[in-house]
Amino acid sequence: MDSAELLQFAIAGLKSGSIYALVALGFSLVYGSTGIINFAQGEFFMLGGMLSVFFRDAGMPLPVAGVSAIVVTGLVGLAFERFLLRPRRDAGPLVLIIITIGGSMVIKSLARHAFGGNELSLPMFSSGASVMVAGAAVERQALWMWGLTALAVVALTVVHARTRFGRAMRACSLSHDAARLMGIDTAKVVMVSFGLAAALGALGGFVVTPLTQTSFDVGARIGLKGFAGAILGGLGNPLGAVVGGLALGLLESLSIAFISSTYKDAISLVVLLAMLFIRPQGLLGRASREKV
Amino acid sequence: MRNRRHVAAVMAVLLAVTVSLAGCGGDAGSDGEAQGGEPIRIGAVLSLSGTYSGLGTPEKQAIELEVERINDSGGIDGRPLQVVFEDDATDPAKAVAAATRLIERENVVAVIGATGTGQTMALRDECVRAQIPVVSMAGGSVVTDDFSEWVFQTPWPNRIVVPFTLEQLAERGLTRVGVISDSGGYGADGHAIIVAEAAGAGVEIVADETFNPGDTDMTAQLTKIRGAEPDAVLMWNAGKEAAIVAQNMAQLGFDVPLVGSPGNGRVEFIDGAGDAAEGFRFAAGKILVPEAYGDDVEAYDVATGFIERFTERYDKAPDIFAGHAYDAIWVVADALDRLEGDIDPVALRDAIEQTSGLVGVGGTFTYAPNDHNGLSTSELVFYRIENGTWVLDE
Incomplete structure (x- = not known):
């Protein structure tokens, strides 16, 4: 295998990986502020793609349609937290997680009725042949995917590290009670983190649709991949989610390169399980004892 | 307590919605x-x-x-x-x-x-x-x-279509073939017959890859197939992933003929793959170009x-x-x-x-x-x- 070919495998892996990373980031944000896994995260990804197609068909130019889809999905995320989860927020994580599963089914069913059962497509963001890098081809849409993912990650990191709201989010992830005692509106932090998670998922759905098409039932599969990415990187750690998502994509692509495409999903799951045994906190996660 | 009743009502409504949708x-x-x-x-x-x-x-x-x-x-x-x-x-x-x-x-x-x-x-x-x-x-x-x-x-069935397709490949001199198939029912069924019949038809399988239904990117599989330098890629599936394979090949600049199955004979494939669908070949029945039935036969009418x-x-x-x-x-x-x-x-x-x-x-x-x-x-x-x-x- 020559180096151009190896690079091509890496590019393929990073392409899927950047999408896993966006979804993983959504899982991570919600986990960080609430301690629960939001199983509707994949549905936000689906909504991003479906709404972009819907808005574009309604006559909006592509960028406007994409931004509208991300904003609307973000609002759906806010509403999801406000009306489904907040009423039961004292009920314990298990109940809340089950509510997210129920919510994901409702979103999926409604999307099917609103947009139909067929696959829908978007045009590429910019046309033209693939860019050649050291003998490997990179399609233009992949550049968009990486660029927008990087932008989202950087923006989120800045918010997290530099702003008042970011500090509130970090405080919530350590202890809700302590944060509340310090005068932080924890309910608002939780709601906004759902909105942000939904918007990140929607961004993923929007940038990937030109490559893969989309339909009402794509959410569950991508949700699973994003969840695996978040676990791999360390739940609750935004940078970990990104690293985990990219690592999962690379892992799948390298399994195809060196072992077999038939077992790529199985191989990633085995690595994930091994990871949980050896380093349960994930690649970049803190061991929980540090929190004490 | 009030809050709890409230939630119960919301959940009941959601359940009703889901059930009625289902x-x-x-x-x-x-x-x-x-x-x-x-x-x-x-x-x-x-x-x-x-x-x-x-x-x-x-x-x-x-x-x-x-x-x-x-x-x-x-x-x-x-x-x-x-x-x-x-x-x-x-x-x-x-x-x-x-x-x-x-x-x-x-x-x-x-x-x-x-x-x-x-x-x-x-x-x-x-x-x-x-x-x-x-x-x-x-x-x-x-x-x-x-x-x-x-x-x-x-x-x-595949037992009729696969040998016919292999014969068409051999006739066109495309004898080194990279195979990519869906791991699901129809793809796996066709794949087994391709493997069994290729040698008899004078076709050599130089690479053999699969993808799963719902996969969204096949560039890794296609890169591996390209490394084996085939004359053509033979794809066997019936789902929407076919359009992604065609697009991925174009994106890679991997320009050998792509040959598919009857399962790809639908407009959504052409819409989904766009320019990448051009030159795609496959075997199927005559309905797509009815002249193939011949004139003056009942089938044509x-x-x-x-x-x-x-x-x-x-x-x-x-x-x-x-x-x-x-x-x-x-x-x-x-x-x-x-x-x-x-x-x-x-x-x-x-x-x-x-x-x-x-x-x-x-x-x-x-x-x-x-x-x-x-x-x-x-x-x-x-x-x-x-x-x-x-x-x-x-």
Whole structure:
């Protein structure tokens, strides 16, 4: 295998990986502020793609349609937290997680009725042949995917590290009670983190649709991949989610390169399980004892 | 406490919504014009959502169109046909549940379906146990190779299409082939036959990769295939992933011919793959270019009549899947028509097995006690996509 070919495998892996990373980031944000896994995260990804197609068909130019889809999905995320989860927020994580599963089914069913059962497509963001890098081809849409993912990650990191709201989010992830005692509106932090998670998922759905098409039932599969990415990187750690998502994509692509495409999903799951045994906190996660 | 009641109410509403949405699948369609008799109920298990939704949707349209026509001209001995549709969401488990519902609750005398090979194989045990004949629109060889006296098949199975396709490849000098196939029912079925038949046809398999239904990027598999320097890529699947394979090849600048299966003979493939669909070749029946039937033959009239009616109703030409559904409903209707006396599933099965010389869209059907497919390579032609449409590749 020559180096151009190896690079091509890496590019393929990073392409899927950047999408896993966006979804993983959504899982991570919600986990960080609430301690629960939001199983509707994949549905936000689906909504991003479906709404972009819907808005574009309604006559909006592509960028406007994409931004509208991300904003609307973000609002759906806010509403999801406000009306489904907040009423039961004292009920314990298990109940809340089950509510997210129920919510994901409702979103999926409604999307099917609103947009139909067929696959829908978007045009590429910019046309033209693939860019050649050291003998490997990179399609233009992949550049968009990486660029927008990087932008989202950087923006989120800045918010997290530099702003008042970011500090509130970090405080919530350590202890809700302590944060509340310090005068932080924890309910608002939780709601906004759902909105942000939904918007990140929607961004993923929007940038990937030109490559893969989309339909009402794509959410569950991508949700699973994003969840695996978040676990791999360390739940609750935004940078970990990104690293985990990219690592999962690379892992799948390298399994195809060196072992077999038939077992790529199985191989990633085995690595994930091994990871949980050896380093349960994930690649970049803190061991929980540090929190004490 | 108040809060808790509130939440309970919200959850109850959500549950009701979900249940009512889930219950929407089984709408009874096609109430006939034919009067004066109790309707004859037939079940149809189709993939109206999921990976095969692009196949199941035209199938449903074709069935509705033909049932209406049968009923407008008096039904079967004055009794209208009524088809009850179920969506299996391209999920074998849901296909079983759908078949069970049709048999237990709807009292159907026959089941048309499923759309896919995996779904057909899943639901047939249920139908065999209840002794209800099944007419499948799936092209996996296993549907009729794994023989059951209750199961019939209208498409050309892989055991006919694969050798024909390999022969076409060899004729064009494309003898080093990289194979990429779907790990699901139809892809795996075709893959097994490709591996078994390639050497005999003078074709060498230099790379052999798979993908899973729902996968969104195949550049890694294609990079591996490209490394083996094949003359052509042979893809075997029937789902929407085909368009991604074609696009990924274009993106990689991997420009050897891409050859597919009858499962790719649909407009959504051309729409989804765009420019990357140009030059794509595959074997299928003659419905896509009806001139292939030849002039002055009954098959030409049957096919063009169907194409005309379908196009008028749905504003698009029927694809091969609409054709399989046309054949399935007519296999059942023709058998019902020949039945004398009471209509029961056992007599209907016998009548279907006696189908002889029924001219359909996918070919002329003659079933026998040991042949529940009845088609041969003479029904197949080789197509190429040119300027966004199908032309014969001679």
